Amino acid sequence: MFRALRAEVEGVLEAALADRDFPTDDLGIEEPPDDVESVLASSVAFRLAGEAGAPPPQVAGEIADAIDLDDLTYVSDVRTQGPYLNFLPSDAYFAETLATATGDEYGTLEDRAESVVVEHTSANPTGPVHVGRARNPIIGDAVANLLAYAGYDVDRHYYVNDAGRQIATFTWAYETFDESDLETEPERDRIEYDLVRYYRKGNAYLETADDDAVAEAEAEIEAIMQGLEDGDEETYERVSEVVDQVLSGMKQCLERLPAEFDEFVKETRFMFDGSTDEVVDRLTNLDEAVYEEEAWQLDLDEHGIDKNLVFQRADGTSLYPTRDLAHHEWKFDNYDRAVTVLGEDHKLQAKQLRTALELLGNDTDGLRQVIYSYVNLPEGKMSTRRGTGVDLDDLLDEAIDRARQEVEDRLDDRIRDDDLDDEDVERIAHQVGIGAVRYDIVSKQPTKAITFEWDQALDFEAQSAPYVQYVHARCCGILEEAGLAVADDGRIGGLTTADVDAALLDAPEERDLLETIGRFPAAVEEAADDLEPHQIATYTREFADRFNAFYRECPVLADDVDPDVRDARLALVAASKHTVANALSILGVDAPRSM
Numbered sequence: 176m177f178r179a180l181r182a183e184v185e186g187v188l189e190a191a192l193a194d195r196d197f198p199t200d201d202l203g204i205e206e207p208p209d210d211v212e213s214v215l216a217s218s219v220a221f222r223l224a225g226e227a228g229a230p231p232p233q234v235a236g237e238i239a240d241a242i243d244l245d246d247l248t249y250v251s252d253v254r255t256q257g258p259y260l261n262f263l264p265s266d267a268y269f270a271e272t273l274a275t276a277t278g279d280e281y282g283t284l285e286d287r288a289e290s291v292v293v294e295h296t297s298a299n300p301t302g303p304v305h306v307g308r309a310r311n312p313i314i315g316d317a318v319a320n321l322l323a324y325a326g327y328d329v330d331r332h333y334y335v336n337d338a339g340r341q342i343a344t345f346t347w348a349y350e351t352f353d354e355s356d357l358e359t360e361p362e363r364d365r366i367e368y369d370l371v372r373y374y375r376k377g378n379a380y381l382e383t384a385d386d387d388a389v390a391e392a393e394a395e396i397e398a399i400m401q402g403l404e405d406g407d408e409e410t411y412e413r414v415s416e417v418v419d420q421v422l423s424g425m426k427q428c429l430e431r432l433p434a435e436f437d438e439f440v441k442e443t444r445f446m447f448d449g450s451t452d453e454v455v456d457r458l459t460n461l462d463e464a465v466y467e468e469e470a471w472q473l474d475l476d477e478h479g480i481d482k483n484l485v486f487q488r489a490d491g492t493s494l495y496p497t498r499d500l501a502h503h504e505w506k507f508d509n510y511d512r513a514v515t516v517l518g519e520d521h522k523l524q525a526k527q528l529r530t531a532l533e534l535l536g537n538d539t540d541g542l543r544q545v546i547y548s549y550v551n552l553p554e555g556k557m558s559t560r561r562g563t564g565v566d567l568d569d570l571l572d573e574a575i576d577r578a579r580q581e582v583e584d585r586l587d588d589r590i591r592d593d594d595l596d597d598e599d600v601e602r603i604a605h606q607v608g609i610g611a612v613r614y615d616i617v618s619k620q621p622t623k624a625i626t627f628e629w630d631q632a633l634d635f636e637a638q639s640a641p642y643v644q645y646v647h648a649r650c651c652g653i654l655e656e657a658g659l660a661v662a663d664d665g666r667i668g669g670l671t672t673a674d675v676d677a678a679l680l681d682a683p684e685e686r687d688l689l690e691t692i693g694r695f696p697a698a699v700e701e702a703a704d705d706l707e708p709h710q711i712a713t714y715t716r717e718f719a720d721r722f723n724a725f726y727r728e729c730p731v732l733a734d735d736v737d738p739d740v741r742d743a744r745l746a747l748v749a750a751s752k753h754t755v756a757n758a759l760s761i762l763g764v765d766a767p768r769s770m
Contacts, residue, residue, distance in 0.1 A: 176272045177214070177697040180249040184215050184262050187250065191241040197223050206694075213254070213261030214268075214690050220258045231258030264690065270677035272693040273743075276750035282695045282757045284703075287326040292506050293319040295516035296434065297334040300421040301341050302371035303363075304428050304567040307549045308518060310625075312434035313616045313763065314547055315516040317708035320761045322514070325703030330510070334502065335441045337418045339495055343399035345370075347392060348377025349417045363568060367424030370417065404492045406447045414443075431571050432613065432763065445501035451493050454501045454535070458486050461534055475530055484527040496524065500531055503542070512541040514706065519548050519622075545706050547621035553628060570627075571609060578608030581633055581641075582770075599769065606765040607633070607641050614640030614764050618712035638716040640764055643755065646719045647766040650752035653731055657745055675746040679739055684725040685747060691721045692754050699761070708762060715758045722751050 181204065189199045203219035220235035227234045235255045242253050242260075251265035275281060295315020298304055304312075316331070323329045336342065349370065357376055361369040381389055402410025422439065429435075445451050455471070458464055463473045469489035475482075486497040506513040517525055525544045532539050552565060582595070582603050595603070615632040619625045635641040680689060695714070702710035730736055731744045756766040 176249065176268055176275065177693045177695075178700070180262075180264060180268055180693075181215060181697070183247050183250050184217075187242050187244065187247065187253075188217060188219070188238075188260070190243065191238050192219070192223075194241045195237060197226065197238075207259070207261060211256065211259075211261060212263060214264050214693070215262045217260040217262075218258065220260070224258075234258070235260050264693075266678050268693065269680065269686065269689050272689055273675065273677045273680070273746055273750055276692045276695075276754055277746065279753065281750075281753050282699050282761075283324050284326040284696060284700060286328075288328075289511040290328045290330070290509075291322050291512040291514060292330045292332055292510040293322065293514045293516070294332045294334055294506075295319070296429065296436075297336070298425065299336045299341060300367075300418045300425060301345055301374050302421070303367050304425055306552065306565040306567050306570045309567050309570065309612075310547045310550050310616055310621070311516050311518065312429055312432055313613050314545065314621055314708065316432065316434040316763050317613075317617050317711075317761060318514060318516065318545060318706055320763060321699065321703050321706075321708050321711065324699050324757075324761055327512075327703075330437045331435065333436045333439045334499075335418065335422060335439050336495070337414055338400070338403050338442045338446060338498065340396065340400065342414055342418060343396045343403075344377050344381070345374045345421075346399055346414050346417050347396050348373045348380070350413070351392075352376050352380075362566075365424045365427060367421045367428075370421050370424075400492060401490070403443055403446060411443060411447070428566075428568050431568070432609065434763070440502070442495070442498050442502070445498050445505065446493070450501040450505065451498050454497060454504070455487050455493060457535055458497075458500075458531070463534060473527075473531060473534070475527060478530045480523070480526055480530060482523060482527075484531055486531075496528065496531075499528060500535065503528065503532055504535070504537060507537055507541070510541075512543070514543050514545065516545045516547065519546055522546060543706060545621060548624040550616060551624065551626045553626055570612060573629075574608035574612045574633075575604050576608070577629055577633055578611065578641075579604035581635070582607070585635070595769070603767055603770055606767045607644060607770070610640040610644060610759075610764040614643070614712060614762060617762050618709050618716075620707070620709055638719070641770070643715045643719045643759065644764070644767050645770050646722050647752060647755050647759070648768060648770040649726065650722075650748050650755070651768045653748050654745065654752065656732060659745065659749070675743050676739060677743060677746075679737075679743040680747060682729055684721075684728045685744070688721045688725045688747060688751065691718050692750050695754050695758065711758055711761050715755065715762070718751075718755055718758065722755070725751075 184204060185202060188202050188204070192199045201219070201222060203217045203222060205216055205218060207213050207216040220231040220238065223234050224231045227237075232255070235258050239253050239255050239260055244250060244253065247265070249265055249268040250262050252263040254261050254263065293315060295318070296312040298308060298311070319329050319331045352373055357372045359372060361372065381392060384392070399410055399414065403414065458473065459471055461473065463475060463477075465472055465474050465483070467483070470485050471487040472483040472485045475484060484496055485494055487493055503513065515525075525546065529539050529542060532542070579600060582600050611632040612627075615627060616625070631637060632639055633641060635645060680686065698711060698714045702708060725747070729744060731741065731748060736744070759766045
């Protein structure tokens, strides 16, 4: 409904400007501050003041006088406030918002008939997922969810680095050393924690062994790399035995978030199918191609990049960027758009990749890269068994433990009247704990470095995941108390919005909440266009504030509430439940039915 209202505002404003012979290229439409009664405002009078030869407030008044509100469905009035034009919604707008928001698909946009591949995480399979890169699967999963809500056909890919020196070293070490050679026990009963000890042992050996032993090891590592380059199936099977086992454990870690993938695309795929060799041939024929320091490179200085892109070694082996070029051309062949989520240390490579793709004749308009800064933890606030870093598993474990303690403390303090059994406490601990991690990380602008603070992330009273999740739980509680069943899939039975009179929702808190609900599809559209899921997190905080104000001021089930008003408010609660649940689902955060 918000989009329909905006379309009406644009139409009448354009007509009014044309009537006054003003240009209509920039309407200055924006969302007003919270203390302004309207849903949409226009600052166009600022821009036109000079041309009109009058102060902005006078220009705003002239435009308002020229606006024709006849035959509009969703706009009831336009009022001036200084230089601003404020557009007020009609009763029909509120009624249709209430009716549509009680659907399970509320917030999803029309099918765009465009396919998008979102590649994210893609951590090297050399060990457990580290917390510093936890932002990648969390942002990547939210971006994919957001694009799916916005009407795109989305595939989620993990690009598996199963070639190169690190993987060759890992394979050699796994085949060379025995369990008895390893110094430590696995940190966790999962395969990647076991196998990473071989990788660490191999690297330590290469640093400390005598020269002859190191030379022999290096020769085997080089042979593995060359075998992959030559498309040797036996070498591929040797490498895959290691990579696939480690990857299976990493998948279990990512499933805890959860971050799910449609396909794990292996790097070697583009070596074995000949596309990497074909890319090398095309690169060497470019004017930018130079042979320096025993390697083929692209000199990209004239393209504003002061570091060359090395794409082939002297021995004829390719590098990761070369294979990634073939990978991206495959994406262009199979999808309308491609989105990649990358850490800030990949900024240079991202620029090199885009420029090289363009030099190879590709249209990169459909390629977008989301760059994020890393997650830090406050020193001393979290222990790690290894002492050299924090794995994502450690972070999630501690989040669940802290959430469990918070829930139990709240029960001890009798903050809630109803009792929760141990199973409920455990469910809530997982939903709130993991939700707190995801929400706190995705709610920040990706390019800003963040420090994860436990006290803030798990604060039930502040603008955190529990604060928003509690709104959903409160909605469920109200509906259940009213006898409106809430199914496991979130569907609400026994409520017919056609029989509800939305005009009865005339209190400021009710109208504010309805306005916020109505903005949700537009918030999805804007966030998807910008690839910024943190905008949805901002929306959920505003939504929670509006709902809590409604809850304080507008009793739903009190004995003295008129039955018709009660039904209207129940419908508003149901609409709120769907809206906040869907918004949280975009962020990958669970919406608990009780807390």
